[in-house]
Amino acid sequence: MAKTILLAHGSGGKLSHDLIExxxxxxxxxxxxxxxxxSAIFELSGRLxxxxxxxxxxxxxxxxxxxxxxxxxxxxxDLAMCGATPFxxxxxxxxxxxxxxxxxxxxVNSIKEAAERAKVKIVTGDTKVVNRGSADKLFINSSGLGxxxxxxxxxGSNAHPGDKLILSGTIGDHGxxxxxxxxxxxxxxxxxxxxxxxxxxxxxxLEVSQKIHCLRDPTRGGLATILNELAKQSNVxxxxxxxxxxxxxxxxxxxxxLGFDPLYVANxxxxxxxxxxxDTEAVLNKIKQNQFGVNASIFGEVRxxxxxxxxxxxxxxxxxxxxxxxxxxxxxxx
Numbered sequence: 510m511a512k513t514i515l516l517a518h519g520s521g522g523k524l525s526h527d528l529i530e531x532x533x534x535x536x537x538x539x540x541x542x543x544x545x546x547x548s549a550i551f552e553l554s555g556r557l558x559x560x561x562x563x564x565x566x567x568x569x570x571x572x573x574x575x576x577x578x579x580x581x582x583x584x585x586x587d588l589a590m591c592g593a594t595p596f597x598x599x600x601x602x603x604x605x606x607x608x609x610x611x612x613x614x615x616x617v618n619s620i621k622e623a624a625e626r627a628k629v630k631i632v633t634g635d636t637k638v639v640n641r642g643s644a645d646k647l648f649i650n651s652s653g654l655g656x657x658x659x660x661x662x663x664x665g666s667n668a669h670p671g672d673k674l675i676l677s678g679t680i681g682d683h684g685x686x687x688x689x690x691x692x693x694x695x696x697x698x699x700x701x702x703x704x705x706x707x708x709x710x711x712x713x714x715l716e717v718s719q720k721i722h723c724l725r726d727p728t729r730g731g732l733a734t735i736l737n738e739l740a741k742q743s744n745v746x747x748x749x750x751x752x753x754x755x756x757x758x759x760x761x762x763x764x765x766x767l768g769f770d771p772l773y774v775a776n777x778x779x780x781x782x783x784x785x786x787x788d789t790e791a792v793l794n795k796i797k798q799n800q801f802g803v804n805a806s807i808f809g810e811v812r813x814x815x816x817x818x819x820x821x822x823x824x825x826x827x828x829x830x831x832x833x834x835x836x837x838x839x840x841x842x843x
Contacts, residue, residue, distance in 0.1 A: 514608040519638025529636060532614065536621040537600075537631040549632035551597065553656055558593035560584060561652040567841040569616070569647055571690040573683075573701030576649055577619035579777060579843060582706045583728070584653040585627045589708035590724040590780065592663040592715060593655030595627065601635040603648040616647065627706040629653070655708075660719050667722035668743035673789040674809035675782040677710070677802045678703070680732050681760040684774035684839050689763070698759040705778030710799045717795045720785035727779060728843055730834040733772040733819065735781060736809075737833040741817045749809030749831070752824045773834045775842040783811065 510531075517524045534542065541549050562583055569576040581598065588595040600620060604613070624631055682703040689700060707726065714721060723743070725735045732754070740747045756771050764771045778801060784792050789807060796802035819831040 510610065512610050514604050514606060514610065514613065514638055516606050516638055516640065519636065525636070532617060533634070533636065536617050537624065539630045539632065541630065541632040549597065551632065553596065553654070556657040558588050558591045558655045558657055559652070560587040561650065562587060564649045564651070564843060565645070565841050566687060566843050567645060568690055571702055572686045572699065574704035575616060575619050576647060577616040578623045579704055580649040580651040581620055581623035581627060582704055583777065583843060584651040585629060586707045586726045588653050588655035589711040590663070590726055591657065592661035592711065592724065593657045594712065595629045595653050595655040595708055597632045597654045598624065598629050599633045599652045600631050601650040603637050603639060603644055605639055605644040605646050606641040608646055627708065661715060663721060663724050665723050665725065665739050665742035668739055668745050668783045668811045669722060670745060670811050670813045671786050672722055672783045672811040673786055673807050674747070674749065674811070675784060675789065675793055675796065676732070676754060676806055676808050677780045677796055678804040679755045679757050679760065680727065680776055680779060681756060681764060681771040681774035683777040684731070684842050685760050685763045687842055688767070688839055696759055696763055700759050700763065703776055703778035705801050707778065707780055707801060710780070710796065710801050713795050713799060714782065714792050717791045718784065718788040720788045721782055721792065722785065723783035725781050727776050727781060729775050731773040731775055732781070733831045734834045736819045736831065739783065740819055744816050746812040746815045747809060747819045748812055748822065749819065750822045753806050753808035755804045755806055769838065772831060773838050775839060777843065
């Protein structure tokens with residue numbers, strides 16, 4: 510067995526089949542995948558949610574996670590933000606020639622463990638190998654399919670004046686964890702990615718309220734960007750309070766050192782919920798009971814004006830406009 514990925518592993522010939530049958534299929538083994546047909550065939554009845562995403566994070570290993578775990582949880586969370594229960598995923602790998610086989614095994618095992626944790630099946634996929642220098646080690650594309658229960662109607666266009674905003678936990682952890690690994694930065698306190706599956710948390714939230722109007726996970730562009738997206742989609746004003754947004758001291762210190770605004774730093778295990786005011790406390794209490802929501806906070810509300818804008822009340826009392834991210838604060842963060 511070769512110690513690194515060869516171009517021949519992507520040729521469709523014997524090495525390709527050996528790689529797939531020996532390294533990729535066994536960890537994800539299930540009756541649908543094991544048929545090795547060109548398409549996965551299964552049955553689902555009801556309203557479906559379908560999503561796809563690509564992962565190019567650098568470095569591929571970082572404190573608290575790696576590109577494999579990120580691909581599974583990121584796709585699961587995109588489905589959860591529509592109120593869907595995820596069932597099936599596809600995983601496609603684009604591997605650079607020369608990539609160490611041992612590292613590929615680690616990533617594949619991470620994908621396997623993440624899928625088991627999220628209770629989803631990987632039922633189809635693809636593998637391509639590109640010339641050395643044509644990619645950066647490993648890229649992953651993942652697509653996901655989920656089922657939306659009756660009565661659930663969650664969309665970024667559903668925010669209403671009077672709704673409250675809940676943030677499920679501290680912001681900035683993922684972005685700073687990846688950046689510190691990439692740049693070799695050392696901090697007095699360790700900072701790990703918050704990479705986590707959120708669909709079970711969403712299910713628990715829906716058990717106590719059918720008045721969750723919007724859900725969004727603040728990944729690329731951070732909290733500020735997704736709030737601007739929600740304000741524009743719903744044509745409302747969003748008002749938030751700086752001192753109600755939880756940030757750990759190490760992340761706050763790292764952002765000050767690096768000149769970053771934590772509002773724009775990526776997260777991979779947090780969500781924002783826009784909830785009708787009468788159900789806000791019940792949803793908040795349910796979130797706090799989940800391991801991924803112990804630091805949850807009500808941090809803002811929806812108003813009529815200014816339409817399409819986000820305003821933050823500062824700790825010292827003044828208010829400022831929070832605009833959408835311009836440019837690329839942290840490239841290749843997911």
